[in-house]
Structures are given as structure tokens and as C-alpha cells.
Amino acid sequence: MSFSLSSLAGPATYGSLSQLVTNSGSIHQQLNTLTQQVSNGLVSTTYAGLGQGAAVSLSLNPQLTALQPWQNNIGAATGSMQVTQTVLSQISQIASNFYAQINNLNGLNASNVTSVAASANSALQQVANLLDSTDGAGNYVFAGQDSSNPPVPNPDAILSSGFYTQINAAVGALSTNGAAATAASTLAIASSNAAGTSPFSAYLSQPAGAIATPSVQVGDGQQVSIGILASANAAVASTGSSTTGSYMRDVMRGLATLGSLSASQISDPGFAGLVADTQTSLGGAVTALNQDAGVLGNQQTMLTATQTTLSDTATALTTQVSAVQDVNMAQTISKLQLVQTQLQASYQVIASLKGLSLAAYL
Secondary structure (H helix, E strand, C coil), rough: CCCCCCHHCHHHHHHHHHHHHHHHHHHHHHHHHHHHHHHHCEEECCCCCCCCCCHHHHHHHHHHHHHHHHHHHHHHHHHHHHHHHHHHHHHHHHHHHHHHHHHHHHCCCCHHHHHHHHHHHHHHHHHHHHHCCCCCCCCCCEEECCCCCCCCCCCCHHHHCCHHHHHHHHHHCHHHHHHHHHHHHHHHHHHHHCCCCCCCCCEEEEEEEECCEEEEEEECCCEEEECCCCCCCCCCCCCCCCCCHHHHHHHHHHHHHHHCCCCCHCCCCCHHHHHHHHHHHHHHCCCCCCHHHHHHHHHHHHHHHHHHHHHHHHHHHHHHHHHECCCCHHHHHHHHHHHHHHHHHHHHHHHHHHCCHHHHCC
């Protein structure tokens, strides 16, 4: 019987071995891919690796990315607006308290006038500090676009500012000038944007129309006003016979006027008229302030609804993107284990073919 080594290790055997090596390489590549997927949870780190899912990823990811800044804007805005609302409520309460006290001011004795004046001066300092309130990011909420600078510089020194000392001087001349002229003088002082007179920062000491109201982008081309300025109203106009056009200026004017009254003036003929003008001004200021706060509240409600819509949209887009980009981890791990077994088996077959020899055959 004749025997040829080629009959054992001929082209067919070499071809089988070559095919096994090729198959093993393919299985090894699958293992690498699956290992990477288990590691990062992604089908592929490139669009090419997503196959038909690449079109979905390319279309939806930019939309998803665009939503995040809008959501962040709303989150920051609603936080700032809540601080604003809290301050508005406090200032409204302060002004309302003094408005109520004025009803009985003419009937008070001299010592009580002194007490009310002291309380008004303390309240003016409190209002000045409240207008310098900041949000969680450290932005001054009543400063408009100039949010890194306090609306009222050095609020603790408001009683030595030009704003207060000029009103104090005007009230001090009540007996000489009379109620109407004194009220007109304090109104002009409170309305002034002149340096050394205005209690506000240089940025806020401008005509209201020259100061931009803060706003945020909440959608493609959608801007929403979110703030109130310390020196100017937002959405509601101040009305009445004695107003600067700004309820904050009116409140500060009223407190400065009351704080400048002295016990010796209680019997002055112009005392009652000046007190009445102050009451009218404070009443109008409280009404306008509360209305502006209501508008701000409506904006907050709208922003909350918008944020919910954006969140729902982001969730829907994320689900769609995840369907083409993210792997099913349980299935991927199971497949990885199967491929590892297949690769090990292929190595064993290759090893057995490589070890086949005439001696082993015999």
C-alpha cells in the first residue's frame, strides 16, 4: 500500500486551515467590537458603525443638543425670578405698612412723628439692601443687563447719599415752601438720574427706555422677559398724581420723605398736605408693584410649562437616539460570552490541525 504525505496535509488541509484562521480573525473582530460595546454602552463610536441608524442619530442629536441650553436658561431664569418675587413681596409689605401708618400720622404727637421717621429711615435702608439681592449664581436680580454690579451702590449708606440728603433738605424747608412745592421738589429729586442724586448705579440711572429688560431664549427665536429693574417698571405703568413713573423710586421717595419729617413740623400748615401726597404716592406704588409682580408670576408659570414641554421633547428624542446608538447590555454581554466560546473553539480546531502529522496519523 502506498502512502503520500500530501494525502494528509495537502491543499485541502491547508485550505481548511486557512479558512479556519480567517474565520477565527472574524470572530476575534466580533469579540473586540462586543467588548467595546460592553465597555461604553454604544453600538459604535462612529456614525459609520451605526449603519442605517446613522441617519436617525445625525438628525436627532443636534435637536437634542439645542434643547439643553434652553432648559438651562429656564432653570436659571425661574430661580432668579423667584428671588425677585420674594423681594417684591417684602418691599410691597414695607410700603403698605407705612401707607397704613400715614392714615393716623396727623393725629400723632410729636414723639410719635419722630418714631415713624426713624422707622422710615430704617425701612429705606432695608429697601436699598433688598434691591441688591442676588440669585444663586450671584447675579443682582434688579440690575438688568448689568447684573454683576449692585443696583444701589453702598446701600447701608443710603441715608448719607445725595438722594436722601436732598429730599431731607426739601422736607426741611416745608414751612417756607409749602406742601405743593415741597412735594414737587422731592418728586424731581426721586425722578433724577443725575450723578450724586440718583440712588442707583450709573447703568440704571438712565431713562427707562434706554435700559434693556433682561430676557432669556427659551426656543428657536423665542425670547421671554424675566426681570424687573430697580429704577424702572417692567410691564405695568405707574399712574396717579404723584409718581416718578417708577414704583421703586416712589417707595424710596416716600420713605425718605417720612424719614425726613421732624416733630417740630407737626403743626406746620403744609404738614398734612405733604403727608397726603406721600400717602397717594405710596398707594400708587404698591398697586403698580403688585401688578408687575403678577405679570412676573404669569411669566414664571409660562416658563415652567415651557420647561415641561422641553423636558418631554428631550425625553422623546433621547429614547429615539438611544434606540440606534445604545446597545442592549444584557443581550450584548450574552453575545460576548458566546463569541468568546466560539473563538476558543476555533483556536482549539486550528491547534489540532497544526498538530496533525504522519506520526500522529500512524
